Amino acid sequence: MFDTLCTAFTDAGIVAPDRVEQLDPGQLTDLIAATNRLEAVLMARRLAAVDALLWHRIAPEHDNPEREYDMVDGLMKTSAEVSALLNISSMAGQFVVHCAQTLADRLPKVAALLAAGRTDWRTVQLIINRTDLVSDDDRWKRVDESLSARLQHWGSWSRRRILTTVDALVAAVDSDAAKERRHRDAQDRSIAIKSGPNGMADVRGTVTVPEATAFDRRLSELAARVCAGDPRTMAQRRADALGALAAGRELECRCGQPDCPAAGADTGGARIVINVVATDDTISGAVDRPGYLQGYGIIDAEQVRELAGRAGRRLILFGPSDPLTYVPTAALDRAVRCRDLTCRFPGCDRAAEHCDIDHTIPFNHADPASGGLTVLENLKCLCRYHHRLKTFDPGWSEVQLPDGAVIWTSPTGRKYVTTPTGAEVFPELTFRRRRTRAQQRASRIAQARNRNHVLRPLNEARRRLHAARKREIDARKFRNHMRDMLFLFKGKPSTSPFCLWINEPYESEELPPDWTPPPPPPQPDEPPF
Numbered sequence: 001m002f003d004t005l006c007t008a009f010t011d012a013g014i015v016a017p018d019r020v021e022q023l024d025p026g027q028l029t030d031l032i033a034a035t036n037r038l039e040a041v042l043m044a045r046r047l048a049a050v051d052a053l054l055w056h057r058i059a060p061e062h063d064n065p066e067r068e069y070d071m072v073d074g075l076m077k078t079s080a081e082v083s084a085l086l087n088i089s090s091m092a093g094q095f096v097v098h099c100a101q102t103l104a105d106r107l108p109k110v111a112a113l114l115a116a117g118r119t120d121w122r123t124v125q126l127i128i129n130r131t132d133l134v135s136d137d138d139r140w141k142r143v144d145e146s147l148s149a150r151l152q153h154w155g156s157w158s159r160r161r162i163l164t165t166v167d168a169l170v171a172a173v174d175s176d177a178a179k180e181r182r183h184r185d186a187q188d189r190s191i192a193i194k195s196g197p198n199g200m201a202d203v204r205g206t207v208t209v210p211e212a213t214a215f216d217r218r219l220s221e222l223a224a225r226v227c228a229g230d231p232r233t234m235a236q237r238r239a240d241a242l243g244a245l246a247a248g249r250e251l252e253c254r255c256g257q258p259d260c261p262a263a264g265a266d267t268g269g270a271r272i273v274i275n276v277v278a279t280d281d282t283i284s285g286a287v288d289r290p291g292y293l294q295g296y297g298i299i300d301a302e303q304v305r306e307l308a309g310r311a312g313r314r315l316i317l318f319g320p321s322d323p324l325t326y327v328p329t330a331a332l333d334r335a336v337r338c339r340d341l342t343c344r345f346p347g348c349d350r351a352a353e354h355c356d357i358d359h360t361i362p363f364n365h366a367d368p369a370s371g372g373l374t375v376l377e378n379l380k381c382l383c384r385y386h387h388r389l390k391t392f393d394p395g396w397s398e399v400q401l402p403d404g405a406v407i408w409t410s411p412t413g414r415k416y417v418t419t420p421t422g423a424e425v426f427p428e429l430t431f432r433r434r435r436t437r438a439q440q441r442a443s444r445i446a447q448a449r450n451r452n453h454v455l456r457p458l459n460e461a462r463r464r465l466h467a468a469r470k471r472e473i474d475a476r477k478f479r480n481h482m483r484d485m486l487f488l489f490k491g492k493p494s495t496s497p498f499c500l501w502i503n504e505p506y507e508s509e510e511l512p513p514d515w516t517p518p519p520p521p522p523q524p525d526e527p528p529f
Contacts (some may be wrong), residue, residue, distance in 0.1 A: 014038070026412045033414075037117035044115035050100035054078045102128050106140045109148035118152045123162055127151075130166045133181050139174045146173070156408075156416040160297065160349030161342055165424045167298035171290040179300055203242070209296050210307055213274050216295070222251045227262040229255030275353060277338050277426065278304045292341060292425055295351045323373035326363050332376065333357060340381040341421035344406050345390075350383035358382040358390065360400040377402050468517035476507040 015023065015031060023031065058074030075097065083093025103111035103124070110127060113119045127147060134140055146169055154162060191205035207215075222244060223237035230237065230253050237251065244251040253262045278291030282301050291304035299307075321332040328336065337352040357379055363372040372378065380400060382390060390396055395411030404420040435443065479501055486494055486502055493503045 029410070029412045029414055036120060040114050040120045041117045043121040044103075044111060047096070047100040047103055047111075048115070050078070050082055050097055051104040053081065054097060054101060057081075099125065099128050102132075106134075106137075107131075107144045107147070109144050110151060113148055113151055119154065122159070123151065123154060123157075126159065126162050127166055130163060131170055134170060134174050135176065142173050143169065153417075153419075156346035156418050158342060158347050158349030160351075161421045161424075164292065164297050164341065164421055168290055168425045171298060171300055175288055175300065179302070182300060182303070209293060209299060209303065210274065210310075213293065213295060217273065218245065225251060225262060226253035227255050227257075227260050229253075229257060229260070231255070274307065275337075276304060276307050277341075277422065278308070279426065283308045290425070292422070294337070294341070294353050298425070321374065323375045324368040325374055326365065326368075328357055328374050328379060332374070332379070335376055336379045337381060338426075339376070339404055339420045339422045341425075342381065343383040343386055344380045344418050344420075345382060345386035346408060346416040346418055348383060348386055350385075352381045355381035355383045356387045358387055360398060360406070377404075380404070380406060465516070469511055469515065472511060472515070472517065473509060476509050480506050480509065 014034060020028065020031070054074065057077045060074075075094075079090065079093040079097050082088075082096050083090050086093065086096070088096075103114070107124075107127070110119075110124060114121065114124050131140075131143055134143055147166070150165075154165075157165075185206070186208060189206045189208065191203070191207070194202045194204070196202055219238045219241045220234075222241035223234055226232075226237060232240070232254060241251045253260050255262075275294040276291050276299075277294070279287070279289055281287040282289045282291060282304050285301075285305060288301040290298050290300055293299050293303075293307075321329040336357055337355075340352050340355075342348065342352055343350040343355050358381070359372050359374070360378050360380060361372040363374065364370050378400060390398065393411075397409045399407045401407070404423065406418050408416040408418065410416070482499075482502055483506060
């Protein structure tokens with residue numbers, strides 16, 4: 001079977017490894033995309049086979065009235081067989097069987113997308129992990145339908161964004177599952193210090209999100225208080241800040257300068273800033289919609305209200321901004337970061353708070369009004385790495401739509417669409433139509449009719465003028481031609497009383513721009529008589 005599959009791959013255009021050097025960049029990217037989809041298809045078939053094997057192993061148990069007392073059941077048999085086949089641990093084998101069973105019984109529509117190669121195994125695995133506490137079949141059906149309707153558009157999404165969206169969906173469909181997950185994990189919180197070699201030690205722990213976020217910010221704050229001459233990296237300073245924090249002192253600068261600007265500086269009390277995105281109704285307790293903790297992800301409404309109760313200051317309104325200034329206002333900066341939540345490059349999950357604010361259409365410093373305005377529709381979050389890539393690699397280009405979606409085009413011409421993460425969690429941040437499509441079409445038709453009503457008489461007058469100018473030019477050409485004929489055949493002026501114009505000078509065959517036809521002569525029955 002395996003040799004036949006390899007031959008079929010080659011016949012289908014999936015080039016063997018020893019021939020890929022013959023392909024151009026466009027063909028190589030097509031090959032990478034095709035093998036990625038093929039990997040998803042093969043994984044779906046593997047899991048379907050595992051689920052079928054599971055049913056073969058548990059089918060005999062249905063007729064055994066004492067199956068609850070068996071030391072080895074069908075699930076254990078299948079897990080052992082799968083772990084042996086795949087050369088993985090027993091725990092990993094049990095997880096594979098669990099995934100196969102979940103897709104077959106609880107997420108059949110998601111499984112169908114995986115089997116068609118319209119999503120990848122990484123995304124499906126994240127979904128299985130984050131939905132395992134959904135309680136009943138009706139909620140599972142809602143989760144499956146909602147995810148399958150949106151999943152095929154997640155091709156450019158990062159791991160953090162997938163987790164954020166799935167967690168928000170689970171919190172909306174089954175808030176009890178999200179709370180149960182949090183309370184279950186909270187029971188396992190701990191701090192452990194394990195000695196290591198060479199005088200080092202490992203510090204590991206599990207704490208609640210607010211404490212972890214505050215601790216992380218505090219370490220970064222202490223590490224940033226040294227001067228620029230400190231030889232340590234940011235990671236080393238954060239590690240040293242842990243000791244300073246335990247000793248209740250400031251982190252000492254190691255620049256070695258006697259006049260170090262950081263020495264003896266009054267830094268004041270510690271101010272820890274935690275950014276949470278949530279609606280007013282959630283904070284007030286009117287609804288239990290989840291919130292988003294920047295740098296972490298989805299938190300339930302109870303945690304949102306807990307953090308809001310501790311906050312010394314809350315910034316809610318975005319406020320106006322000046323589109324002709326290069327640096328966005330603090331309000332516009334918050335609006336962009338709350339909308340995007342992560343870097344907007346395909347697959348990047350760098351938190352928005354650590355990203356740059358980038359102008360999609362470059363800001364024109366010489367003439368700001370000519371384009372590249374500093375407005376929400378032209379701004380997005382990009383981490384420093386992808387900001388430099390976009391700026392200095394002409395192969396990458398992007399177009400930003402009014403709803404915040406960014407269409408990226410790679411050097412080989414492949415297109416990737418990234419949409420704002422915040423719009424998935426908070427639909428209020430999305431671009432909404434002021435009118436329905438039917439209303440917009442009716443308005444467009446009405447505008448066209450009004451324009452035609454105004455332009456129709458103007459166009460009619462213009463057509464009459466053009467026709468009159470053409471008749472006048474044709475008449476002048478005819479008269480000039482007849483004058484030529486008179487000179488050619490007679491060589492002297494005509495004495496005929498008719499066509500007196502034939503003896504007049506030649507007329508110009510080009511009309512001035514302001515020429516208008518003379519008014520028609522009055523009829524015999526019209527005044528003046």
